[in-house]
Amino acid sequence: MQARTLEIYAHLGVVERALELGKRATGANLWAQGRRAARVPLGDIGRGLSPYPFLLILGQDDNERLLGEALRGHGIDVQWSTELVGLAQEADHAKATLKQPDGSTREVTAAWVGGCDGAHSAVRELNRIAFQGAPYEHIFFVADSQATGPMVPDELNVYLWRESFLLFFPMRGIDHWRVVGIVPVELRGQSDLAFEDVVPSIVREAGSLSFQKCTWFSTYRIHHRRAARFRDRRCFLLGDAAHIHSPVGAQGMNTGLQDAYNLAWKLALVTSRQASETLLDSYEDERVPVAQRLLQTTDRAFTLVVSDNPLAGLFRTRILAKVLASAMRFDPVRKLAFRTIAQIGIRYPHSPLSENLDGLPDNAPHAGDRFPWAQLQMSAQGAAEDLFQKLDDTKLTLLLFGQPVPQASMPGFGDSLQILTIPSTPANDQGLARLHVPRPSFYLLRPDGHVGLAGARFEPAAAARYASERLQFATRSRSEC
Numbered sequence: 001m002q003a004r005t006l007e008i009y010a011h012l013g014v015v016e017r018a019l020e021l022g023k024r025a026t027g028a029n030l031w032a033q034g035r036r037a038a039r040v041p042l043g044d045i046g047r048g049l050s051p052y053p054f055l056l057i058l059g060q061d062d063n064e065r066l067l068g069e070a071l072r073g074h075g076i077d078v079q080w081s082t083e084l085v086g087l088a089q090e091a092d093h094a095k096a097t098l099k100q101p102d103g104s105t106r107e108v109t110a111a112w113v114g115g116c117d118g119a120h121s122a123v124r125e126l127n128r129i130a131f132q133g134a135p136y137e138h139i140f141f142v143a144d145s146q147a148t149g150p151m152v153p154d155e156l157n158v159y160l161w162r163e164s165f166l167l168f169f170p171m172r173g174i175d176h177w178r179v180v181g182i183v184p185v186e187l188r189g190q191s192d193l194a195f196e197d198v199v200p201s202i203v204r205e206a207g208s209l210s211f212q213k214c215t216w217f218s219t220y221r222i223h224h225r226r227a228a229r230f231r232d233r234r235c236f237l238l239g240d241a242a243h244i245h246s247p248v249g250a251q252g253m254n255t256g257l258q259d260a261y262n263l264a265w266k267l268a269l270v271t272s273r274q275a276s277e278t279l280l281d282s283y284e285d286e287r288v289p290v291a292q293r294l295l296q297t298t299d300r301a302f303t304l305v306v307s308d309n310p311l312a313g314l315f316r317t318r319i320l321a322k323v324l325a326s327a328m329r330f331d332p333v334r335k336l337a338f339r340t341i342a343q344i345g346i347r348y349p350h351s352p353l354s355e356n357l358d359g360l361p362d363n364a365p366h367a368g369d370r371f372p373w374a375q376l377q378m379s380a381q382g383a384a385e386d387l388f389q390k391l392d393d394t395k396l397t398l399l400l401f402g403q404p405v406p407q408a409s410m411p412g413f414g415d416s417l418q419i420l421t422i423p424s425t426p427a428n429d430q431g432l433a434r435l436h437v438p439r440p441s442f443y444l445l446r447p448d449g450h451v452g453l454a455g456a457r458f459e460p461a462a463a464a465r466y467a468s469e470r471l472q473f474a475t476r477s478r479s480e481c
């Protein structure tokens with residue numbers, strides 16, 4: 001679980017439960033040919049960058065349960081064993097045919113369809129959207145095991161050897177490890193492969209390990225593919241339905257959750273008739289480049305990690321661990337690694353929703369950026385507060401630095417805007433200087449926390465123009481009508 005997802009979970013009200021169920025990875029231990037070659041401390045790797053400056057290890061089953069419970073809190077239940085088998089799109093609605101658990105079918109009419117149906121997405125296939133890419137040749141396994149050995153408890157343990165690698169993720173419970181590795185070449189053709197079959201190769205390469213129990217074992221092939229489009233009229237593709245790649249860097253589920261967070265506020269504005277449907281075009285504009293970049297970087301990293309080339313093998317076992325451990329001693333490298341892997345560095349600078357007005361220095365946050373996290377005093381005498389807790393993901397937020405709230409009304413936003421004026425205090429000035437936020441400046445944040453409009457002196461007229469031209473707000477919002 002990456003920090004950006006935990007920031008989103010905080011808004012959904014499920015972060016405390018996720019932290020309770022998960023384990024913070026305090027370090028990654030790199031083992032080469034049976035010996036611990038290096039340890040990379042991860043405990044507070046993102047200190048000052050996020051309220052969650054760590055990597056959280058939490059099983060996907062727990063994640064799904066958490067989100068399912070949150071949904072139930074809103075009076076909605078997941079309808080399991082119900083399959084989308086047909087889809088027809090009309091000008092103003094879509095008609096879905098669902099096969100129910102008893103085998104009967106029923107039709108559902110909906111304004112919009114979110115295709116969060118995984119790599120074999122029916123929404124994608126029924127819309128004939130190509131899923132371009134290819135499979136990797138290796139076959140992987142994942143096992144839930146009870147194991148003892150030299151692994152450092154509660155930390156990530158990565159075993160590297162010339163032909164392969166093995167990952168041990170600490171899970172809740174005693175000696176409970178989720179193990180991910182590559183099926184040895186000699187076993188690749190075997191159809192009824194069991195965990196016992198791969199254990200001898202693990203023990204041979206990783207050293208004195210013993211497995212007491214395996215409660216789940218599965219093999220799979222990994223593909224790198226991207227849907228040619230993330231939208232077809234009233235249907236959207238999100239998560240693995242839109243993009244799949246290697247698990248290097250633990251990005252897949254996190255990226256899918258961010259797809260959903262990107263689309264959700266836009267759909268909310270459109271279905272409540274505050275914005276026109278054109279706003280939804282920005283989903284593809286923003287998320288396709290994110291998926292493209294992700295596929296490129298995970299492909300490069302993965303090729304290096306699994307390459308059969310002897311030189312790559314030598315690099316993995318002799319050099320990689322030491323280079324990584326040395327590089328991560330430097331604060332700028334640690335911060336860059338955290339920004340990239342924790343997904344807080346994802347930006348939409350070229351989105352039609354991103355606009356910079358004059359007056360911002362180059363190193364200041366700009367339109368498209370996730371506005372940086374800070375602890376700020378909201379009143380001159382008040383205690384420092386977590387800025388992200390002040391944001392409301394059902395509204396836009398106008399942050400004003402070094403200037404008062406404008407006297408003129410804010411036409412065009414109706415009740416979907418909150419304004420926060422950040423006072424000048426010694427603590428705020430110091431914190432904002434660290435983030436390169438100048439004074440005077442203003443930042444109009446979208447409900448997902450990314451900057452929409454930014455500049456020096458705030459002008460209500462510029463914001464009103466932004467709302468109508470970029471966010472496609474109706475000229476008079478619903479509450480003003």
Ligand SMILES: Cc1cc2nc3c(=O)[nH]c(=O)nc-3n(C[C@H](O)[C@H](O)[C@H](O)COP(=O)(O)OP(=O)(O)OC[C@H]3O[C@@H](n4cnc5c(N)ncnc54)[C@H](O)[C@@H]3O)c2cc1C
Nearest residue numbers: 082083084116117118122239240247250251252253254256
């Ligand atoms: C070994 C491994 C380790 C990984 N580790 C990480 C990690 O550490 N961090 C990370 O971020 N990601 C990780 N990933 C990736 C992550 O598992 C996926 O990216 C994530 O599961 C995608 O979620 P999704 O909801 O898009 O799709 P899925 O999880 O595939 O869910 C799709 C759902 O749609 C349902 N469905 C399918 N077809 C239909 C239909 N026709 N009608 C109705 N329902 C349908 C399915 O039953 C399923 O419930 C890992 C993947 C692997 C293989």
